[in-house]
Amino acid sequence: MSGGTGRWWDRLSRLWPQNLATLGRTFFRLAPGPTLGCTATTLVLGVLPVFVMITSGRLVDAVAAADVTAALTALAWFGGLSVISPVLAAIHNVAQAELSRRFVVEVERSLVAAALAPTTIGHLEDPRLKGRIDGVAEAHREGVQLVAVTAVFTVLRWRVSGVAAAILLLQYSWWIAPVLVTGYLIFTGMFRRWLATIYADLDEAVADQRRRPEYLRRLLMEPAGAKELRIFAAVPWLDARFGESWQAVMSGLWRRRGRAAGPLLLGILALLIAYAIVFGWLGWTAIAGVLGAGAVVVIIQAANGLESLSSYGDVGAQLSRSGSALRQLDALEHDLDRQTENEPAEGEPAEEPDHDHSVRRSAVTVAFDAVSFRYPGRAEPTLRDFALDVPEGQALAIVGENGAGKSTCIKLLAGLYAPDSGRVTIGGRSPLAGRRRAAVIFQDFGRYELSLRQNVAFRDDRDDDRAIEAALAAAGAEELLTRLTLDTVLAAGYPDGTELSGGQWQRVALARALYALDRGAEVLILDEPTAALDIRAETELFERLLEVSRGRTSILVSHRLNSVRHADRIVVIDGGRITEDGDHASLLAADGAYARMFRLQARRFVTAEAEGDHDA
């Protein structure tokens, strides 16, 4: 194909949205029947207007010639066409509803599958991947894919109408259609450029810039920050920051849009000239009597029908968004697949939860073997050559200052991150293989808007109700059981729903860990989930937990040394390294950092006791 022909072909092919073929193929793969149904009805509905044009020309000629039979025949055609159109539209809508359902479900499934593919959580904290996940999820929430299905068939119908009108015009004159189509090509090209500028903000670069204002908007609007923002009178300040950051992102966008509007005027001029030529000629030939009245009516309608070859405006924008979201989803799947491949495979399938009451596994060892780990985006490793062996059945406490690396150890043990080097093992196996071996509760444990039963067990059947109640009792939540049933939803706003206090939520979270332990988890790990309890309640609870989990390996993290003094062994972490290791008595005798911290806390506690403050 010569360069010139290629360019013309390129221009003509731009009359079809880029994503049309890709989306069409995806639709066919997901729902061949409904896709074929929608395509067939769209093609017929697309050519129907041409039959209306021809019929109206015939009617005009018949009336002019006072030919009653021809006029009645034309009217009968009109009647037939008027019935076919709504019937086909109804069939089309039914097929399209089914296609939309399957397409949206597929996108949702792919998004969830992609986000859940890695067993670790690093990708949810990586700004680039998180941006992609949010972008696709937002497009999905806004129903972009649902609209895309309608948009594909709308564009197809327009274009079929346009091509049919062009073919009809060729019957009367060879040059009318090419002149008008050229006008539309120039106009559409300019319009597309303008649209492309507008929708460039869907690119990830701009999506990154939008993250800040969008976060600030959420903070202003959603309940999470509502209390503190009002208490600290931060609303006006935050509102101003939101305005500034939004303006910063949008002003660049508005400037680009303004600059791109100039060429659009040229496109409009080209279209005006094309129509002026065609209608000028039409007027002249009609007056000269070269064309009959019927032909003039058909040509005018067909020339206007070429508008269907024009830019597809908002519908095209919807297709762009859909295509952009689908491309992001592809890229996301690809990146997360790669990340999943890089995760250490232990060759063992993840285990299903054990619902057999009789199963109580033996205690296991927990080991960190020369582990180094750096958070994504951080320059320095948080743990470097970290080594720790917890023999089976030992109750270990990890203490240390803020930022020492305690929670990082726990996240590695929970398999939420994979170490960069070295090995973390539970019972000799990676925590990633069979994650349910460790029952872990963090300080920011989940507070689910689910029933009490579901909050503890993540299941619905009642077979385990006694075990759930036992776990709640062991976690110190007996009082809840006297007030609530296991079916009570733990959130206000539901029928019979109720909100819990911070301390009650903590006990429910602990019950979740104890229930998992009862179901076969081998290690109990608590990373300060009791911080909202007063020191007496925490000490009492930890002692009870040590009792309940006796014989199991357990790891407790706390800042309150009195709460963990009864642990079999205490390690002090500082700067990602173990600096002291022993039981309470030996660490006090060693008179190191632990002993200093313990004495300091004990002094504070005694003072607070004297003043009646139990939260010291």
Ligand SMILES: Nc1ncnc2c1ncn2[C@@H]1O[C@H](COP(=O)(O)OP(=O)(O)OP(=O)(O)O)[C@@H](O)[C@H]1O
């Ligand atoms: N998701 C993260 N991304 C980047 N850095 C992190 C992340 N989580 C923790 N860090 C950093 O790793 C270091 C250790 O944090 P870690 O949460 O393990 O400390 P910690 O001993 O549990 O502290 P605290 O007692 O305050 O809970 C800190 O410097 C912290 O800023």
